[in-house]
Amino acid sequence: MAERGRGARKDKDSQHKRPCPVCKESARVVQYAGFGSKKGFYWACESKSCDYTVRTR
Secondary structure (H helix, E strand, O other), rough: OOOOOOOOOOOOOOEEEEOOOOOOEEEEEEEEHHHHHHOOEEEOOOOOOOOEEEEOO
């Protein structure tokens, strides 16, 4: 049986990224799982010196 295509695949690096408002580097969506107040989806900066995190929804 032939495999079905999944449609257009996007570049992995371009998905879910935007510039960080603090340090102007790239920020991406991460999911924090577990207990406590910091659980869910957040925008987090990829820079090691910046601690920028904002809840997405």
